[in-house]
Amino acid sequence: MKNWQLLDNSTMTLGFLTNRVGRLMSIHLKAKLDKEDFDMPGHCIGILADLWEKDGIIQQDLAISVVKDKATIARALELMEKQNIIVRIKDEKDKRNKKIFLTHKGRQLQHQVLSHGDSMMGEIDAMVSKEEMQTCLAVLSKVYYNLKDKL
Amino acid sequence: MKNWQLLDNSTMTLGFLTNRVGRLMSIHLKAKLDKEDFDMPGHCIGILADLWEKDGIIQQDLAISVVKDKATIARALELMEKQNIIVRIKDEKDKRNKKIFLTHKGRQLQHQVLSHGDSMMGEIDAMVSKEEMQTCLAVLSKVYYNLKDKL
DNA sequence: TGCGTTCCGTTGCAAACGCAACTAATTTCT
DNA sequence: AGAAATTAGTTGCGTTTGCAACGGAACGCA
Numbered sequence: 001m002k003n004w005q006l007l008d009n010s011t012m013t014l015g016f017l018t019n020r021v022g023r024l025m026s027i028h029l030k031a032k033l034d035k036e037d038f039d040m041p042g043h044c045i046g047i048l049a050d051l052w053e054k055d056g057i058i059q060q061d062l063a064i065s066v067v068k069d070k071a072t073i074a075r076a077l078e079l080m081e082k083q084n085i086i087v088r089i090k091d092e093k094d095k096r097n098k099k100i101f102l103t104h105k106g107r108q109l110q111h112q113v114l115s116h117g118d119s120m121m122g123e124i125d126a127m128v129s130k131e132e133m134q135t136c137l138a139v140l141s142k143v144y145y146n147l148k149d150k151l
Numbered sequence: 152m153k154n155w156q157l158l159d160n161s162t163m164t165l166g167f168l169t170n171r172v173g174r175l176m177s178i179h180l181k182a183k184l185d186k187e188d189f190d191m192p193g194h195c196i197g198i199l200a201d202l203w204e205k206d207g208i209i210q211q212d213l214a215i216s217v218v219k220d221k222a223t224i225a226r227a228l229e230l231m232e233k234q235n236i237i238v239r240i241k242d243e244k245d246k247r248n249k250k251i252f253l254t255h256k257g258r259q260l261q262h263q264v265l266s267h268g269d270s271m272m273g274e275i276d277a278m279v280s281k282e283e284m285q286t287c288l289a290v291l292s293k294v295y296y297n298l299k300d301k302l
Numbered sequence: 303t304g305c306g307t308t309c310c311g312t313t314g315c316a317a318a319c320g321c322a323a324c325t326a327a328t329t330t331c332t
Numbered sequence: 333a334g335a336a337a338t339t340a341g342t343t344g345c346g347t348t349t350g351c352a353a354c355g356g357a358a359c360g361c362a
Binding site: 192194219220222223226227245246247248 | 317318319320321322326327328
């Protein structure tokens, strides 16, 4: 339980914890979605998270934001386009770019995914206060934006 | 920057953030280790983190702790044994189990990895107070142990 | 204008992963 | 004690991933 405290290096601890918690939350979310018919591979959800905020983003920016290789993103988007979740439109201003837009179906998935997040939330904030969670998210955000810029 | 706040569901945000921060920290750590000669694949470091605390653990418990499939763990350990980082010793009390022990070389790697964590730490706690980091780690620990039990 | 550089997206390939099926060892139940 | 159920570890297979190499498009500077 507090074995983590034995590691005096909190950055190292943060690294291991975020990796494990990230995998755990993905597993739990996927399990909830599998109970319904959710016709999309789980590894695409991270991409959707970005599109829900900024529609029209290009693949390269998506790769940086999601922290995955641009090839991985390209293949995931190819899959999502086949399933009519997104469309890829060539930018006529700069023909190197492809802008990504959600379809109606893609926007509908947001409600479905977020509702499952709510149910997981219920289990979690029984043990963590709102202020603590807020602080945790703030710290993670700072680390996220800082390390992302240093790539 | 505060686009994350737009998502009113903080659990969902926590899920995406932990995944991304986890990947970012792995990438940065790996980059630092690559500059030296670190003769071990990066995906094994998460396993080492556990062994530094509890030597003699069996593979199955390692899989639960690291949040990876037991087959994945088995293959990683096979690799680590070939590189003389760990040894796998059959438990004579319960012959189904194999206990994992660090070799001298395995324990040496700890210092090397932790020192790089320190340097990453320097960059991070310039922007996050000790109390905030402590709160963040406490929240992640609670989520970790809670979700792990529900698998 | 032209050449070199940089940037975005795609493809090939090998590494890492999870799932399912299997073997062997132990525990549980009758 | 013996059969059934459970548990740990291994192996096969398809999926997901990152890295490197490539091609087309845009930019910079002479």
